[in-house]
Amino acid sequence: MSLESWVTKTFASDEPAGFGYGWISGTLSIFLGALSIFAVLCFRWPDYFVMEEMRGKYPIPLMRAILELSIGLSFFLAFLSAMLRRKKVLAVSGILLALVAVALGGSDAALGSYSENRRIYLGLDWFILTLLVLTLIFVPMERIFPYRREQSVFRRGWLTDIQHFFVSHLLVQVLTYLTLLPATVIFAWLIGPQLQTAVQSQPLWLQFIEIMIVADLAEYAIHRTFHTTAWLWRIHAVHHSVEHMDWIAGSRLHLLEIVVFRGGTFLPLYIFGFSQPAVYAYLAFVSFHAVFLHTNTGFRLGWLEHVIAMPRFHHWHHSSEYEALDKNFALHFPVIDQIFGTKHLPDGRWPKTYGVLGYKLPEGWWAQLLWPFRKDGKAPPAVEAHEPKPQDG
Ligand SMILES: [Zn+2]
Incomplete structure (x- = not known):
């Protein structure tokens, strides 16, 4: 059992x-x-x-x-x-x-x-603090402004997600080290002091906005690559295997994805040389925004939903319906998807089903950690299964 x-x-x-x-x-x-x-x-x-x-x-x-x-x-x-x-x-x-x-x-x-x-x-204190803060904010929010009112806090798959949340917080030390590695060690030679001085001389609020744009362009590129490269897709499919969206669903991430995604996003910020307070402000913002995007909340903002990503935008990214496959890669700005032709935000509609089209991943942290590397018969087809096909009839 x-x-x-x-x-x-x-x-x-x-x-x-x-x-x-x-x-x-x-x-x-x-x-x-x-x-x-x-x-x-x-x-x-x-x-x-x-x-x-x-x-x-x-x-x-x-x-x-x-x-x-x-x-x-x-x-x-x-x-x-x-x-x-x-x-x-x-x-x-x-x-x-x-x-x-x-x-x-x-x-x-x-x-x-x-x-x-x-x-x-191990970052056990980090786990306790984050869990307390996120629970206090998002559980009441999902109860008061739910999209799917009938969905329980303990919906199917929550135990897998809390395991992901637990491990990624416990391993904060090694994950932070690996995230910073490309910037501080591998690509440190890319740093130009003039650029950094110019960037740092701007006001913090302006740097913050620039960081959001630079980071989201990087996030878009990395995210799309995860979807279009077969072996990367197997790793990212772990994140997409969640079939019920809520605040903790976004924690379902393969360790390799955490390192690649965070490291790749941090690299351009490091090269531009944004000041530390602005980068920290962005880290705080992105950790809340990323959680918020997965929440089971029904907020509607009208035209603003096309400017700043809301849960409905990212819910479509997680949809297993044909019309939504490989859409909405940006984290903050839907306009990036619009520019590259991958935006999908039909008026007023929400997706009906979520998950990976064509196959089911095992539940549980260990099983999902090993899943992308399994070659046995039970292993599902790779990226092809996820590619949009015209529906029969
Ligand atoms: Zn994705």
């Missing part, structure tokens, strides 16, 4: 999942209990679990207070769920997780020390 079907079986119930039935409280209890355990690990072994950039920067008393609140809430919500719900599996799981967090030291956990010679670490 796959992890997903096991989880689904354990948590499924004929009881309703809406407000007042103990499902929300039970789920939140589990969520906070699990995050509390991770947070305690960060407290005790920061050497292994805290990003180098953040070491010594966390306000520890505040972090302890938040952790205490989180563990307390996890217990409280578990009891609430137990009271409201006939099936107690959510409540019991929440209590068990909270108990483990307490057993590991809870909010009084001894603060571990850093050693000078530790070179490799």
Whole structure:
């Protein structure tokens, strides 16, 4: 049995999942209990679990207070769920997780020390922070402004996506290193000091807009290449295998794609020599915009949708319908697709189905990591299957 079907079986119930039935409280209890355990690990072994950039920067008393609140809430919500719900599996799981967090030291956990010679670490703190921030922003947004109201937070495939999210955040150190590698090592000779001085002398807001344009042109080129090159398409197909769009769907990315995509986008920014604050502002913007584009939200902006990419634009990119195949490669500006003849944003319509046309990828992080390299009979046809064909009849 796959992890997903096991989880689904354990948590499924004929009881309703809406407000007042103990499902929300039970789920939140589990969520906070699990995050509390991770947070305690960060407290005790920061050497292994805290990003180098953040070491010594966390306000520890505040972090302890938040952790205490989180563990307390996890217990409280578990009891609430137990009271409201006939099936107690959510409540019991929440209590068990909270108990483990307490057993590991809870909010009084001894603060571990850093050693000078530790070179490799996992970004567990990065995972906790990003997950908390994104969940707080996007889960309520998708509940309040949904496009598909009936779609659950735990729709099919979510477990695969959270695994991708988990791993890509844990591996933040090696992924950042590999992303910067082409710019700082391989193409460093391309840098011209005059160009960089001229670029950096502009106001930051102007640099920010220029970065968006330069980066999106790069993103368009890389993205389109991923679609039109057979072996790259197999890697990118992992991202397209998601069949339900929401905020976490965009996390489904093969590690190789993360490195190539980010590295290739950063390279021109580095060569132009944009100032660091402008680049950081763009990184913050793109991480939110990329997540937003995948959300299950029905925002409509009229003509503005043709200027700045909205979820509907990127949903069409993920569609498995013929009319939408290999369309909408840009991340920010639909006009780039318009210029190159790949824009598809029919008035008022949304796609009906998502995924890779012609074949199904396996679920699960490991299976998807290995999938592009599999040569066995089950391996699907490559890029041809994805190319638009005239529909029969
Ligand atoms: Zn794509």
